[in-house]
Amino acid sequence: MTAIAPRPLPDPLTVLGIESSCDDTGAALVRHRAGGTPEILSNIVIGQNALHAGFGGIVPEIAARAHAEKLDLAVEEALDQAGLTLADVDAIAVTAGPGLIGGVLSGVMLAKGLAAARGLPLLGVNHLAGHALTPRLTGPLEFPYLMLLVSGGHCQFLLVNGPDSYRRLGGTIDDAPGEAFDKVAKLLGLPQPGGPAVEAEAAQGDPARFALPRPLADRPGCDMSFSGLKTAVLRQRDLLVSEHGGLRAQDRADLCAGFQAAVADLLALKTARALQASKTPLQALAVAGGVAANRALRARLEDVADAAGLRCIAPPLALCTDNAAMIAWAGIERLRARGTPDDMQLSARPRWPLDPGAAPMLGSGKRGAKA
Numbered sequence: 001m002t003a004i005a006p007r008p009l010p011d012p013l014t015v016l017g018i019e020s021s022c023d024d025t026g027a028a029l030v031r032h033r034a035g036g037t038p039e040i041l042s043n044i045v046i047g048q049n050a051l052h053a054g055f056g057g058i059v060p061e062i063a064a065r066a067h068a069e070k071l072d073l074a075v076e077e078a079l080d081q082a083g084l085t086l087a088d089v090d091a092i093a094v095t096a097g098p099g100l101i102g103g104v105l106s107g108v109m110l111a112k113g114l115a116a117a118r119g120l121p122l123l124g125v126n127h128l129a130g131h132a133l134t135p136r137l138t139g140p141l142e143f144p145y146l147m148l149l150v151s152g153g154h155c156q157f158l159l160v161n162g163p164d165s166y167r168r169l170g171g172t173i174d175d176a177p178g179e180a181f182d183k184v185a186k187l188l189g190l191p192q193p194g195g196p197a198v199e200a201e202a203a204q205g206d207p208a209r210f211a212l213p214r215p216l217a218d219r220p221g222c223d224m225s226f227s228g229l230k231t232a233v234l235r236q237r238d239l240l241v242s243e244h245g246g247l248r249a250q251d252r253a254d255l256c257a258g259f260q261a262a263v264a265d266l267l268a269l270k271t272a273r274a275l276q277a278s279k280t281p282l283q284a285l286a287v288a289g290g291v292a293a294n295r296a297l298r299a300r301l302e303d304v305a306d307a308a309g310l311r312c313i314a315p316p317l318a319l320c321t322d323n324a325a326m327i328a329w330a331g332i333e334r335l336r337a338r339g340t341p342d343d344m345q346l347s348a349r350p351r352w353p354l355d356p357g358a359a360p361m362l363g364s365g366k367r368g369a370k371a
């Protein structure tokens with residue numbers, strides 16, 4: 001039997017990325033010439049905040065329906081903005097997990113349909129790999145590096161050894177930090193999303209006024225916990241309300257400052273530990289996810305990287321949060337590394353750990369179990 005020679009990859013490669021694993025519907029086009037700088041031709045994100053606002057969290061059925069409604073629109077807009085048609089696309093990369101299964105399914109079905117109709121290679125991408133590889137989309141960076149992923153749904157340290165090779169060094173055992181920021185904002189009467197609101201209040205506050213805990217700081221290893229911290233804020237708030245008949249502006253600011261300092265302390269401490277646990281010379285410390293927008297946290301992480309003699313890389317916020325450009329890029333990385341696409345058996349996976357050797361985590365966060 002004669003072996004079928006693998007089809008040579010076009011150069012440059014133009015890949016359509018599709019993302020629908022949580023509450024953002026994304027489509028993007030990324031072009032890359034071998035050895036060159038990747039180019040984001042378009043990156044459309046249609047958010048769902050308004051649809052979930054009344055429910056205190058993401059409602060999976062509402063999310064899935066909204067993705068099904070908006071995905072083809074997002075793809076059309078991405079093609080329009082890039083000035084391309086499907087005839088210019090060389091492959092389709094889609095988030096195939098982990099995430100809320102209805103949304104992931106919507107994306108995978110669309111990608112399969114497009115790939116079958118146009119005879120294009122189909123690439124099922126792990127959403128976490130999309131985040132983890134983003135620093136290589138935004139600038140030159142060699143493997144290995146340490147990635148701290150901190151958002152409303154993610155919290156983990158990943159040692160990134162290659163497009164297909166990850167080691168999970170630790171993560172939250174309960175809430176994700178963004179989730180804790182959102183809950184603290186809620187219990188202090190601040191608007192959602194809570195992170196930016198808490199950060200603005202914290203700027204007026206005294207971080208040392210309340211002695212808030214640093215959960216798991218003394219426990220060896222890189223696992224984290226944020227749920228007890230949020231409960232400590234709640235207790236302190238109740239105490240203040242019973243003493244003064246309400247929460248005064250300065251109390252609120254001091255609580256925000258104390259909470260933010262505790263999160264930054266914990267993440268800095270555990271990041272320093274994760275750098276040590278990597279046990280390999282690293283190229284950089286990278287951070288991604290919505291919480292990476294927090295300036296107090298960034299400053300602390302820069303100090304930790306400095307002390308270890310490393311660069312600290314935080315991609316621009318639009319590429320730190322959920323988007324489809326990172327999925328297209330992860331598809332390109334995979335094609336260049338392995339060359340083999342998926343077939344029509346590609347399935348949507350609610351759970352899909354990047355590091356199959358890592359113990360399953362207890363915590364999942366409000367956005368669903370991520371890995």
Ligand code: KG4
Pocket residue numbers: 022150151152153154177178179181182193194195196199289290291292293294295320321322367
């Ligand atoms: O990555 P992202 O947009 O979405 C997912 O979680 O998937 O992250 C959103 C999270 C929210 O919980 C939000 O409160 C938090 O990131 N966040 C922040 C800041 N900006 C956004 N947390 C702390 N400080 C900020 N400046």
Ligand code: ZN
Pocket residue numbers: 127131151154321322
């Ligand atoms: Zn994400």
